[in-house]
Amino acid sequence: MKRKLNINPLESESIYIFREVVAQFEKPVLLFSGGKDSITLVRLAQKAFYPAKIPFPLLHIDTGHNFPETIEFRDKLAKELGLELIVRQVQDNIDQGKVKEETGRYASRNMLQTETLLDAIEEYGFDACIGGARRDEEKARAKERIFSVRDDFGQWDEKNQRPEVFDMLNGKIELGQNVRVFPISNWTELDVWQYIKTEDIEIPSIYFAHERKTFIRDGMIWTANDVVVFREESEAVTTRQVRFRTVGDMSCTAAVISGATTIAKVVEEIQASTISERGARIDDKRSEGAMEQRKKQGYF
Amino acid sequence: MQVLKIATAGSVDDGKSTLIGRLLYDTKSLTDDKLEAIEKSSQKKGYDYLDFSMATDGLMAEREQGITIDVAHIYWATKNKSYIIADTPGHIEYTRNMVTGASTSQMAIILVDARHGVVEQTKRHFYINALLRIKDVVVAINKMDLVDYSEDKYEEIKAEILKISKSNAYQNQKLTFIPLSALKGDNVVDFSDKMPWYKGETLLSHLESIEVGAVFEKSQARFPVQTVIRPKSEKFHDYRGYAGKLYGGALAVGDKVTVLPSGTSSTIEKIQFYNQTYDIANAGDSIAISLTDDVNVSRGDMIVKYNELPNTSKTVEATICWMDQTPLDLTSKYILQHGVHQVLAKVTALKSLVKPDLSMEEKAIENLKINQIGQVSFKLNQAIYSDNYADNKQNGAFVLIDVKTNTTAGVGFIG
Numbered sequence: 022m023k024r025k026l027n028i029n030p031l032e033s034e035s036i037y038i039f040r041e042v043v044a045q046f047e048k049p050v051l052l053f054s055g056g057k058d059s060i061t062l063v064r065l066a067q068k069a070f071y072p073a074k075i076p077f078p079l080l081h082i083d084t085g086h087n088f089p090e091t092i093e094f095r096d097k098l099a100k101e102l103g104l105e106l107i108v109r110q111v112q113d114n115i116d117q118g119k120v121k122e123e124t125g126r127y128a129s130r131n132m133l134q135t136e137t138l139l140d141a142i143e144e145y146g147f148d149a150c151i152g153g154a155r156r157d158e159e160k161a162r163a164k165e166r167i168f169s170v171r172d173d174f175g176q177w178d179e180k181n182q183r184p185e186v187f188d189m190l191n192g193k194i195e196l197g198q199n200v201r202v203f204p205i206s207n208w209t210e211l212d213v214w215q216y217i218k219t220e221d222i223e224i225p226s227i228y229f230a231h232e233r234k235t236f237i238r239d240g241m242i243w244t245a246n247d248v249v250v251f252r253e254e255s256e257a258v259t260t261r262q263v264r265f266r267t268v269g270d271m272s273c274t275a276a277v278i279s280g281a282t283t284i285a286k287v288v289e290e291i292q293a294s295t296i297s298e299r300g301a302r303i304d305d306k307r308s309e310g311a312m313e314q315r316k317k318q319g320y321f
Numbered sequence: 322m323q324v325l326k327i328a329t330a331g332s333v334d335d336g337k338s339t340l341i342g343r344l345l346y347d348t349k350s351l352t353d354d355k356l357e358a359i360e361k362s363s364q365k366k367g368y369d370y371l372d373f374s375m376a377t378d379g380l381m382a383e384r385e386q387g388i389t390i391d392v393a394h395i396y397w398a399t400k401n402k403s404y405i406i407a408d409t410p411g412h413i414e415y416t417r418n419m420v421t422g423a424s425t426s427q428m429a430i431i432l433v434d435a436r437h438g439v440v441e442q443t444k445r446h447f448y449i450n451a452l453l454r455i456k457d458v459v460v461a462i463n464k465m466d467l468v469d470y471s472e473d474k475y476e477e478i479k480a481e482i483l484k485i486s487k488s489n490a491y492q493n494q495k496l497t498f499i500p501l502s503a504l505k506g507d508n509v510v511d512f513s514d515k516m517p518w519y520k521g522e523t524l525l526s527h528l529e530s531i532e533v534g535a536v537f538e539k540s541q542a543r544f545p546v547q548t549v550i551r552p553k554s555e556k557f558h559d560y561r562g563y564a565g566k567l568y569g570g571a572l573a574v575g576d577k578v579t580v581l582p583s584g585t586s587s588t589i590e591k592i593q594f595y596n597q598t599y600d601i602a603n604a605g606d607s608i609a610i611s612l613t614d615d616v617n618v619s620r621g622d623m624i625v626k627y628n629e630l631p632n633t634s635k636t637v638e639a640t641i642c643w644m645d646q647t648p649l650d651l652t653s654k655y656i657l658q659h660g661v662h663q664v665l666a667k668v669t670a671l672k673s674l675v676k677p678d679l680s681m682e683e684k685a686i687e688n689l690k691i692n693q694i695g696q697v698s699f700k701l702n703q704a705i706y707s708d709n710y711a712d713n714k715q716n717g718a719f720v721l722i723d724v725k726t727n728t729t730a731g732v733g734f735i736g
Contacts, residue, residue, distance in 0.1 A: 023573075026592065026599040028606045030324055036607035037566045040547040041661065044620050068595040069607070072560055073552040157396040164391045182391065183729045184417050184644050186424040188566070189658055189720050193727035207405060209396045297352040 031208055032065065032216070037188060038167060038204040039069035039151075043076055045192035046149040046200070050107070052138075053079040055091035056268040057224055058153030058205060061213050063098065064222055065204060066151075078105035080150075082137050084130040085112045086249045086270035094225040109141045128251055129273045139175045142199055149192070151202045157209045158298060167206050173197040210266075210298045214291050218284045228287065230264045230279045241275035266291070267298050323533040324403045328422040328455070330446040331432030336463050340432065340503035340524075341395055341406055342373020347510035348525065350397035370504065392418045401529055416692035417644035419449055420732055424718070428457035428531060430524075435468045435500070439481045447482070448675065451489040452640060452694070452734060454711065457531055459497045461524065466502040470515040475500045499524050540569030540604070540713040543631065543706075544624040545660040550609055562593055562609030563618050568660070568715035572610070572626075573601045580616055581623045581633060581706045587612040621662035623706045631706045631716065636669070637735060641689060641697045645723060645730035649689035649697070655730070656722040657701060660715065663722075665702040672696040689731070697733070709736030 042049050051066065053059045066075045079099055083092070099106035111133045114120045120133045142150065156163045166182050168190045183191055192200055205213070217224060234245040236256040244250055245258040250272050252258075263276035264287070277296075281287045331337045342359070345351045351359070363372040393408045407422030423429060431446045433439065450458055460482055468474045479498045486496060499508055500519055507513030510525045522530070550562040572578075576589045591611040592599045602608045610624060618624070625631060637657075643649050649668065657666035671686050675694040689695045710717030721731040 023600040024598070025601045026594055026603065026606055026608065028594065028608075030605055033566065033605055033607040037547070040564050040607070044548045044661070069564070070550060071593070071595050071609075072554070072557040072562075073550050074554075156394045160393075163393040163395065179391070184421045184732070185729070186421050186720060186732045187715060187718050188425075189660065189718075191658060191720065191722055191727070191729045193656070193722055195727065207394065207396075209398070209403070211398070212403075295353045297354050 029216075031205075031212055032068070034188070034207065035062075035065045035204040036069040038190065038202065039066050041190045041192070042149050042151060042202050042204075043070070045190070048145065048147050049077040049149040049151060049202075050080045050145070050147045051075075051077055051151045052153075053081050053095065053106075054153070054268065055081070055087065055095040055225060056153070057213055057217060057228065058155065060098070060222060060224055061208075061216060062151065062153050062204060063102070064216075064220060067102070075102065075104055077151075078107055080107045080109070080138075080141060080147075082134045082141070083108050083110050083112075084134055084270050085110060086130050086272050088225070088227050088244075088265075088268065088271055090225045090227045091268055094223075098223075107141065107145070109137050111137050113137075114140070126251055126253075129270060131270060131273050135175070142175070147199060148194065149200045149202050151204060153205055154203050155208050155210070155213075156206050165203060165206065167203055168192055169201045169203065170194060171199050171201060175199075177201075211288070211291055214284070214288045218288055224284075225268065227265045227268065230262050230282050232260055233263050233276065234258050235261050235263060235276060242277070243275055244271045246271055323401075324405060325428070325528065325531060325533050326426040327404060327406045327528070328419070328426035328429045328450075329406060329408055329432065330419050330423075330429060330450070331463075332434070332440060332442045335432040335434045336374075336503045337432055338374030338408060339372075340430070340461065340463065340501075340509065341408055342371075343503045343506055343509045344406075344525065345395070345397055346371070346373060347506060348397060348399060373503075392422050399525075399529060402533065404528070416445065416449070416642065416694075419446070420453070420642050420644070423449060423453045423455055424732070426455065427533065428459070429455045430459045430461050432461045432463050433478055433482070435462050435464045435471075435474055435478065438474075438478045439485065443482070444485055447485055447489060448694075449642075451486075451491040451494060452642075454491050454494075454714065456493065457495050457497070459499060459524065459527060461503075462498065462500045463503055465500045465507060465513075465516065466505050470500075470507075470513070472516070472518040475519075497521070497527055499527065534605075540708070540716075541629040541631075542570030542572050542604075542626055543568040543708070543713060543716045544572060544610065545662060545716075546618055546620055546622045546624065547661050548620055549618065560611070562591075562611055563624065564607075564609045565624075565661070566607045567602055567604050569604050569713045570626075570629075571601055571603045572624075574599075577627045578612070578624050579627045579630065580612075580618055581625065581631075582704055583617060583622075585614070585616045586627060587614040587616050589613075623662075625706070631708050633704045633706050635701045635704045637666075637699050637701065637705065637707065637719075637733075639697060639699070639719070639733035639735045640675075640694060641721070641731050641733045642694045643689040643691055643731045645726075645728055646691055647723065647726070647730070648691070649721075649731060651688065654724060656724055657699065657705070657719050657733075658722060659705045659707060659719040662705060664705060666699040666721065668697055669700050670698040672698065707735050710734040711736055 120136050235242045236245050236258050264279040281290045329337045395406045409418045409422035429450050501508040508523045546563045547565045590613045592602050593609040651668045655666045657664050673696045674686050708716045717735045719733045720729050723730045
């Protein structure tokens with residue numbers, strides 16, 4: 022019996038993109054958040070270069086507001102795969118007075134990550150930053166290229182993007198510019214979950230149903246962690262069975278009520294869902310163009 | 322799951338974004354929060370209907386002006402298939418976006434406003450779809466509600482389009498005509514009771530019936546090498562894998578191959594994908610190949626079957642679609658990127674220009690401006706290993722990169 026290969030076209034496209042990155046750039050880095058999308062990227066990178074090791078480091082911009090489960094997972098994964106893990110703290114920039122922390126009810130460190138990221142890119146001289154953004158996530162991301170050129174300030178010039186025809190990727194840049202690379206641009210949320218299921222990829226525990234102390238605000242469920250999440254006295258804390266569909270900061274990622282304790286059940290839940298993934302992200306709800314604004318300033 | 326990639330084309334205000342929004346809405350692909358956002362902004366604009374274009378126009382400037390500026394990719398799925406739709410802008414100055422969208426698509430939907438019928442741009446849309454050899458084209462005759470759902474009007478437009486397509490170079494194109502109203506939802510997902518004279522399919526049932534993946538079918542195997550994998554670890558000390566994506570055909574262990582440009586012969590020893598090896602790989606597969614002989618292979622080289630050689634040449638003739646504000650300069654060098662292979666190119670002749678009405682202008686042309694299409698000859702500093710676009714899409718196309726700005730300035734179709 023002949024072993025006939027039949028690769029999922031999305032997976033094949035992503036592997037092709039990873040190989041182009043390594044061939045076209047001097048110092049690539051994978052922006053690793055500990056979320057399902059960046060975990061999927063790591064698996065795809067393994068596949069792209071097997072049996073060699075992934076030929077670039079992971080970079081995590083730690084806001085200090087991350088879920089502890091994500092941080093633990095991040096460290097474990099890097100260790101298991103023998104990858105270099107670079108962590109930069111948003112807190113350092115706050116301490117040095119370089120950025121000012123938001124205050125009040127919806128305070129979040131989401132915007133502050135940009136500055137820390139740009140500093141790290143400059144410090145290491147990274148010329149390609151690989152991220153797990155997908156076009157189906159958000160309307161500004163739907164316009165993103167696979168190789169997206171950023172200037173010295175990390176800015177995205179959305180009205181003047183290089184055309185990408187067929188699968189030819191043009192990574193030519195000038196000194197000081199860098200390229201953001203999105204290998205899973207064409208995947209949907211469901212594609213990612215199905216891939217995690219088929220490949221049996223380990224993900225942080227917060228993606229599965231668990232008991233958590235939470236409170237309700239604006240109809241959404243927030244983690245009750247008074248160190249990093251602002252909560253008013255009147256907002257009562259209750260233990261609920263929840264899981265997270267997307268993993269950002271505790272201060273901007275809401276949970277969903279769920280009984281899904283296995284990956285198969287998570288996939289079922291996503292298939293039946295009537296709310297989009299980023300519907301649980303308060304950082305996108307600030308205004309109609311919230312993501313576009315952030316992207317122009319150098320956000321992921 | 323099968324993924325069907327679709328490009329859309331239409332003039333400004335033909336209702337492309339509305340049609341896509343309607344498809345999403347009627348197939349229940351819009352989530353509650355997205356629907357809520359559409360309701361909100363429709364109300365804000367004072368519309369008494371849902372403005373579905375809001376589902377796809379992602380940039381702030383697009384929402385303000387109510388137009389699509391840049392290609393957006395929209396994802397949705399039915400039980401049978403996943404769909405990716407490239408929503409491409411209709412303005413004449415944005416022809417480049419249409420080429421971009423169509424380059425990765427298997428089929429296209431061309432919108433025609435029933436009130437205006439065939440306009441100059443419609444002809445251009447047909448020309449580009451023929452140039453890119455898009456096999457399945459749906460002609461969506463939209464806004465039928467504004468012409469009283471008139472069968473005569475529909476037949477009149479259909480006849481005119483059939484006349485245009487007869488003059489196209491690509492005669493294997495399959496045209497499907499559907500009268501619809503994206504705004505009202507007639508014949509998009511659900512059959513319209515307003516057009517009992519129409520006996521064909523709805524747009525969705527037609528999309529569902531299309532077979533995915535006919536792109537590579539008959540082409541020969543082309544394996545451009547992206548990078549060489551050398552682990553240099555103890556366990557894989559002697560491993561050397563040529564990593565790349567197979568363009569066309571199939572490759573199997575034991576196949577006798579030729580490596581270009583060296584012309585060295587060897588045999589495929591191993592086809593690796595992650596931690597497994599396979600006997601056969603097919604078009605579209607990203608794999609790593611090992612050869613039985615220790616040959617010199619590096620990025621940009623191409624592995625092919627010894628009896629299926631491509632054209633190896635230091636000159637190339639192609640139809641060029643120019644995409645940059647700075648016109649094609651006959652005196653400067655460009656980087657020609659053919660797949661993953663980059664060489665230097667210089668124009669030797671600019672032969673003819675395709676005018677917006679598709680007639681050919683044969684007189685001497687000085688340059689090629691943005692959105693213009695012309696026949697161009699180049700000489701190259703190194704040979705490329707190519708096929709005619711008609712025989713192998715992936716291996717028959719290239720881009721031109723401006724060496725001063727690094728931008729992708731043009732796309733070429735060989736042959």
